[in-house]
Structure formats: structure tokens, C-alpha cells
Amino acid sequence: MSVTIKDxxxxxSVSIKTVSRVINNEANVAESTKKKVLLSVKKLxxxxxxxxxxxxxxxxxxxxxxxxxxxxxxxxDVQSGIFNAxxxxxxxxxxxxxxxxxxxxxxxxxxxxxxxxxxxxxxTPPLSDMSDFLNHLDLSEIQYSVIAPSTMNTExxxxxxxxxxxxxxxxxxxxxHGHTDIGFIKGHPKHSASxxxxxxYLDAIKNHNIEVNENWIKQGNFSFKSGFDAxxxxxxxxxxxxxxxxxxxxxxxxxxxxxxxxxLKIPEDISLAGFDDSPxxxxxxxxLTTVKQPVEKMSSHxxxxxxxxxxxxxxxxxxxxxxxxxxxxxSLKNL
Amino acid sequence: MSVTIKDxxxxxSVSIKTVSRVINNEANVAESTKKKVLLSVKKLxxxxxxxxxxxxxxxxxxxxxxxxxxxxxxxxDVQSGIFNAxxxxxxxxxxxxxxxxxxxxxxxxxxxxxxxxxxxxxxTPPLSDMSDFLNHLDLSEIQYSVIAPSTMNTExxxxxxxxxxxxxxxxxxxxxHGHTDIGFIKGHPKHSASxxxxxxYLDAIKNHNIEVNENWIKQGNFSFKSGFDAxxxxxxxxxxxxxxxxxxxxxxxxxxxxxxxxxLKIPEDISLAGFDDSPxxxxxxxxLTTVKQPVEKMSSHxxxxxxxxxxxxxxxxxxxxxxxxxxxxxSLKNL
DNA sequence: CACCCCATTGATATCGTTGTCAAAGAACAT
DNA sequence: ATGTTCTTTGACAACGATATCAATGGGGTG
Numbered sequence: 130m131s132v133t134i135k136d137x138x139x140x141x142s143v144s145i146k147t148v149s150r151v152i153n154n155e156a157n158v159a160e161s162t163k164k165k166v167l168l169s170v171k172k173l174x175x176x177x178x179x180x181x182x183x184x185x186x187x188x189x190x191x192x193x194x195x196x197x198x199x200x201x202x203x204x205x206d207v208q209s210g211i212f213n214a215x216x217x218x219x220x221x222x223x224x225x226x227x228x229x230x231x232x233x234x235x236x237x238x239x240x241x242x243x244x245x246x247x248x249x250x251x252x253t254p255p256l257s258d259m260s261d262f263l264n265h266l267d268l269s270e271i272q273y274s275v276i277a278p279s280t281m282n283t284e285x286x287x288x289x290x291x292x293x294x295x296x297x298x299x300x301x302x303x304x305x306h307g308h309t310d311i312g313f314i315k316g317h318p319k320h321s322a323s324x325x326x327x328x329x330y331l332d333a334i335k336n337h338n339i340e341v342n343e344n345w346i347k348q349g350n351f352s353f354k355s356g357f358d359a360x361x362x363x364x365x366x367x368x369x370x371x372x373x374x375x376x377x378x379x380x381x382x383x384x385x386x387x388x389x390x391x392x393l394k395i396p397e398d399i400s401l402a403g404f405d406d407s408p409x410x411x412x413x414x415x416x417l418t419t420v421k422q423p424v425e426k427m428s429s430h431x432x433x434x435x436x437x438x439x440x441x442x443x444x445x446x447x448x449x450x451x452x453x454x455x456x457x458x459x460s461l462k463n464l
Numbered sequence: 465m466s467v468t469i470k471d472x473x474x475x476x477s478v479s480i481k482t483v484s485r486v487i488n489n490e491a492n493v494a495e496s497t498k499k500k501v502l503l504s505v506k507k508l509x510x511x512x513x514x515x516x517x518x519x520x521x522x523x524x525x526x527x528x529x530x531x532x533x534x535x536x537x538x539x540x541d542v543q544s545g546i547f548n549a550x551x552x553x554x555x556x557x558x559x560x561x562x563x564x565x566x567x568x569x570x571x572x573x574x575x576x577x578x579x580x581x582x583x584x585x586x587x588t589p590p591l592s593d594m595s596d597f598l599n600h601l602d603l604s605e606i607q608y609s610v611i612a613p614s615t616m617n618t619e620x621x622x623x624x625x626x627x628x629x630x631x632x633x634x635x636x637x638x639x640x641h642g643h644t645d646i647g648f649i650k651g652h653p654k655h656s657a658s659x660x661x662x663x664x665y666l667d668a669i670k671n672h673n674i675e676v677n678e679n680w681i682k683q684g685n686f687s688f689k690s691g692f693d694a695x696x697x698x699x700x701x702x703x704x705x706x707x708x709x710x711x712x713x714x715x716x717x718x719x720x721x722x723x724x725x726x727x728l729k730i731p732e733d734i735s736l737a738g739f740d741d742s743p744x745x746x747x748x749x750x751x752l753t754t755v756k757q758p759v760e761k762m763s764s765h766x767x768x769x770x771x772x773x774x775x776x777x778x779x780x781x782x783x784x785x786x787x788x789x790x791x792x793x794x795s796l797k798n799l
Numbered sequence: 800c801a802c803c804c805c806a807t808t809g810a811t812a813t814c815g816t817t818g819t820c821a822a823a824g825a826a827c828a829t
Numbered sequence: 830a831t832g833t834t835c836t837t838t839g840a841c842a843a844c845g846a847t848a849t850c851a852a853t854g855g856g857g858t859g
Contacts, residue, residue: 162807185813212559490839
């Protein structure tokens with residue numbers, strides 16, 4: 130059926146173990162032997178059997194992506210990034226939907242990792258913010274890499290972005306456009322990014338000596354509907370802001386819809402900004418001013434540092450903060 | 465470390481093989497023995513080692529989802545559906561991005577399945593339409609289940625939806641709303657759904673004795689941009705239709721944007737309809753009239769029939785066509 | 800030249816299951 | 830009582846890799 134090490138060893142006239150050494154890049158193999166073996170490997174088209182490797186060496190060559198109800202385009206980008214990182218490495222990606230509210234989550238995941246001998250986890254918000262959960266993984270000695278964690282210690286692997294700074298800068302830009310009445314829609318309270326973005330907004334406002342108007346600050350949860358509802362509320366009141374900064378694009382889209390239904394024009398009557406640069410940002414009209422995170426690069430890096438750790442290359446690839454980019458589009462106008 | 469069959473066999477005072485029989489639900493085990501074994505299994509918390517099972521029995525308990533650059537929300541829905549089907553079965557889901565244009569695709573996938581001992585594939589458009597590819601899988605005796613295939617033979621497993629019928633009905637509805645000047649934006653030529661939807665439109669037009677205006681029929685590729693470009697073209701000409709039916713929502717959104725930029729109002733100046741009921745459909749204003757496919761249910765079923773086949777339950781779950789649902793929203797108005 | 804060391808190689812055990820096959824005993828027919 | 834069949838069970842090999850440890854031999858040292 131398929132080619133085994135034994136076949137290769139016969140073809141190359143060496144022992145099974147030597148072939149194993151070559152394909153695992155172990156030290157102390159004569160250069161000439163190595164060449165000979167690699168030739169046979171290529172000639173026969175040998176690929177090691179993952180199940181056997183896994184059984185003996187307790188590695189599965191599988192990473193698992195954990196997520197709970199993320200934005201769909203975010204999920205697709207994360208997957209795509211991880212996939213690219215895995216492509217040439219022999220690792221593969223298993224996906225696992227989770228419920229961050231479930232009390233069984235910890236045990237379920239440990240079970241899952243144990244069952245399938247998953248080598249490492251890649252954890253996305255809001256799971257990245259559950260320190261309880263992460264601690265439990267530490268205790269179980271499960272390897273993982275976190276995307277956008279709330280607390281970062283130097284031991285664990287993570288990738289983050291400069292949410293605070295980006296929100297601060299974007300808010301400052303809105304102010305530079307002449308706005309002082311600026312509303313804000315907060316994100317899902319369980320995502321640490323929500324606070325970072327809000328604080329960025331808040332500090333920018335304060336540092337420009339603008340008074341905060343609580344009526345224009347609404348709690349959302351990153352969903353379109355929560356943005357829509359917030360918009361309805363804000364536009365229903367007597368005094369409305371000249372600009373609204375929503376913690377993500379879905380909510381900004383919700384606000385835009387509520388404004389347009391109310392007969393308000395964007396950006397003539399009200400300017401709008403979002404966060405994420407998800408597809409909807411440029412598909413709306415007018416298109417949204419927003420912040421673009423390098424989600425694919427981030428998740429790709431998250432996978433790389435995890436795999437590097439398995440191969441003992443911990444030095445090469447380290448946890449890292451990525452920079453976001455402001456994208457100006459029609460939804461923000463000069464007053 | 466972890467509990468093995470051997471431990472259970474000792475605890476239950478039976479042979480290793482008998483434990484194996486029990487956990488695999490094989491026939492010819494005395495009821496009393498079964499009980500005894502199950503008790504020990506539970507007591508010790510035994511879980512079979514997947515790697516060992518896989519090595520010996522050549523089953524991996526893993527399904528793989530193959531996709532090539534689909535709509536992001538479609539992908540998320542498909543995953544979600546499959547995930548739910550797998551949840552209580554012990555199977556897990558690996559994802560695999562593909563390039564349908566690659567000449568290596570066939571070999572890469574066979575390799576991948578071979579490497580990881582993937583039990584079965586779930587194949588999404590446009591890969592579902594590559595009969596060459598599917599034939600190759602058949603030859604390699606790889607199990608798979610196809611979502612929205614172009615040709616359906618009775619042997620293979622698939623799920624489909626009534627694209628033709630839905631497009632026919634929706635077009636008829638547009639006509640009932642008083643429209644006769646109806647444009648159409650075709651989908652990606654490699655997706656069989658594109659033709660089905662187009663033919664549904666065409667037949668409805670013809671059966672209502674309306675003349676087809678070729679200038680209002682444009683080739684798209686399911687992307688927002690292709691819809692936008694088509695819109696720009698159509699609205700640039702002297703005579704414009706009173707309604708446009710786009711083969712999916714992304715393209716409809718593109719048309720909406722191009723219309724709004726041109727100063728045309730939806731639905732006052734022009735009615736719009738899409739297909740898919742992707743999130744953007746209700747996030748736009750006005751919201752899109754569209755067709756909703758039960759994507760989650762479909763992909764869930766695709767996974768179920770595949771797993772049923774492995775367990776020899778081929779009778780219970782069969783290939784199936786799912787019905788779509790028309791959703792009327794503001795973008796379509798009575799003339 | 801005798802000795803030791805270290806790089807290189809291979810024989811064999813092992814990982815934790817399932818597959819094969821034969822043995823033991825129960826049930827039934829003759 | 831004897832033979833036949835069927836159910837139930839277990840001993841042992843096998844899956845395809847890696848781990849252990851010992852054997853081999855070339856090169857350096859005294």
C-alpha cells in the first residue's frame with residue numbers, strides 16, 4: 130500500500146533507525162548516508178505515518194483553534210493566517226467551537242487535547258481573557274498561544290495589537306477634523322479589547338480637554354444589533370453628537386443604518402468611525418473610517434511561535450505586538 | 465500516565481481484546497461481561513488512544529473541510545454546521561484551504577488524506593464542481609460528501625439546495641411587483657449555482673413573456689467588487705432597469721453602493737434582490753430582499769451522512785435537497 | 800602499538816490499540 | 830452419547846514509527 134520506513138531502509142541499504150534519524154534531522158548521521166537516504170525517500174515518495182509517529186512520540190502534528198462566536202470574517206482571517214503558517218511545516222489545523230460560559234469548558238478542552246493528542250492550542254477572544262481557563266491549561270501542561278490576551282506574562286506565548294494606541298490616535302484624528310461632540314459605543318464587556326479601545330478614546334478626549342458626555346457613551350457587544358440599538362437611543366435624544374466612534378465595524382454599520390432610517394446623512398449630519406476594517410467597512414456607502422489590524426499576520430505569528438516552541442526554537446520567534454493602521458474613508462468629514 | 469486498555473482489562477479481569485470489543489460495540493460479548501467492562505472503563509476514566517486506534521484500524525476520527533476562498537460568513541456557517549454534527553460523535557474537524565486552480569490539488573489532497581488518515585472529506589463550492597477532482601478521489605477510494613455539487617449521481621453523498629427554483633420564484637415575485645425591466649448579475653462561472661440561479665431567472669422572465677435585455681445581464685464572480693463594477697456599467701448607460709437581481713448578496717451590496725454613489729435611491733429608483741441572506745443583507749439600508757439557504761443544516765447533514773457511511777448506516781441518512789426560503793425586505797418595491 | 804573516545808549505525812523493544820485465529824464451552828440435533 | 834454449530838473469550842501478531850542501548854570502526858593520544 131503506502132511506503133514505509135522499512136521500504137526506504139531496504140532501498141537505501143541502511144537500518145530503519147537511520148532512516149528515522151534522517152527524516153527527523155537528528156545529529157550524527159554521516160553526510161553520505163543522509164544523501165543516500167534522502168534519495169530513496171524521494172524516489173519512493175515516502176511520507177511518515179502520522180499515527181505511528183504520534184503513538185510513539187506523543188506528537189500529533191495538529192494545532193487546534195479555539196473560538197467562541199467571533200465575527201465571521203475575523204474567524205476566516207484567523208484561520209487563513211494559521212493555515213499559511215502551517216502550510217510547509219507538516220502541522221494541521223483542527224477547529225473547536227467553545228462556549229466560554231460553560232462550566233465544563235476547562236475539562237472539555239483538556240479532554241479534547243488528550244483524546245487527539247493535540248500539540249498546541251491557539252486561543253482567540255473572548256477565551257483569551259479567561260485567566261481561570263488559561264491557568265487550568267498551564268496546570269495541565271498544555272501548550273498554547275493566545276491572540277489578544279488581557280494580561281501578558283513573559284512566559285506565555287501571545288500576539289497582541291496596539292488597541293489602546295489605535296483608539297487614541299483615531300479619536301485624536303476625529304478631534305482634528307473639528308469634532309468635539311463624539312459618542313462612543315463600547316464592545317463586548319468580556320473582551321479585553323473593549324476596555325483598551327474605550328480607554329484610548331477616553332484619554333484622547335480628556336487630553337484634548339473635551340468634556341465627556343455620558344449620554345453618548347453606550348454599551349454594545351460587538352454585534353450589529355447592539356450598534357443599531359445604541360444608534361436608535363442616541364438619535365432619539367435631543368442633543369446628538371457630530372461623530373460616533375464604535376468599537377468595531379459591525380456596530381458602526383448598525384449605527385449607520387439607524388441614522389439613515391432616521392433620515393440622518395452620513396457624514397453630512399454625523400461622522401462615523403469603526404474598528405477592524407472588516408469587509409462591511411468598505412461595502413457600505415459611505416465607507417467607514419476604521420482601524421485595520423493585521424489579523425492574518427497576527428494569527429500566523431501565533432501559530433509560528435507555538436510550533437517553534439515544539440521544535441525547541443523558542444529563541445527565534447517571540448510574542449509580539451502588532452501595529453494597527455488607520456484607514457480614512459468617507460464616513461468621517463471635516464466640520 | 466494515562467489509562468490504557470491493559471489497565472481496564474486487569475481491573476475487569478478480562479482480556480485486552482474483550483475490552484476492545486466492548487468499547488467498539490462489537491457483537492458477541494456477553495451482557496454480563498459488557499457491564500463489568502463498562503464499569504471499569506468508567507471507574508478508571510479510560511479513553512482510547514486515537515493514535516493507536518488510527519494506526520491499527522486506519523481510522524482517524526477526523527473529517528476535513530475543503531474550501532477555496534468562499535464567502536467568509538458562508539464558511540463560518542458551514543463550519544458551524546459540521547461542528548454540531550460532529551459534536552457528540554467523537555469525530556473532529558480539520559480544515560484545509562485549497563486552490564481550485566492548482567494542478568497539484570488532486571495529489572496534494574490525496575497526500576493530505578493519506579498523511580493524516582483523514583476518514584472523509586466535506587467539499588464545498590467551487591471544488592464541488594470539479595468532476596475531474598471528484599473522479600480522482602473516487603479512484604483513490606477516498607470518502608467524501610459534497611455540498612452543492614453540479615452533477616449528482618446516486619452513489620455519491622451530497623446535499624444540495626433548490627437554487628433554480630428559488631431564483632425562478634424570486635424573479636416571478638419581482639415581476640409580480642410590477643417590474644419588467646429586470647437586470648441580472650451572474651455569479652462565478654465555476655460555481656454550478658451560478659448557472660442554476662441564472663437559468664431560474666431566465667426561465668421566469670421568458671415564461672412571463674418578457675423580453676430579455678442583454679445589456680442588463682452582467683457577468684460577476686460573487687465578489688462585492690464585481691457587483692459594484694457591474695452596477696457602474698449598468699447605471700452608466702442610457703436605459704437602466706427598474707430592478708436588479710444579483711446572484712448573491714455581496715454583489716447586490718456592490719450594486720447598491722454604486723447606485724447610491726450615482727445618486728440613485730433604493731428602492732425608489734431601483735429595486736434590488738440578492739441571494740444567500742448573508743449578514744450584510746440585513747445590515748444594509750435598505751435591507752436586501754434575498755433567498756436564505758439553510759447552510760448550517762445542509763453542512764450538518766453533509767457531515768452526518770458521511771459519518772453514517774463509516775458506521776455502515778448508509779440507509780438511514782441519504783443525500784438530500786434542502787429548500788430555500790424567500791426573504792422580503794425593503795430593497796424591493798412595488799412599481 | 801595499545802588504548803580510549805566519539806561519531807556512526809543497527810538490533811530490538813516499545814507505544815496502545817485492533818485483527819486473526821483458535822480454543823472452550825453452551826446449545827442443539829441426531 | 831456423539832457430533833455439529835454457535836457464542837464467547839483470549840493469546841499473540843501486527844500497525845509504522847521512535848527510543849534504548851550496544852556494536853562497530855576510524856582517529857587521536859600517550
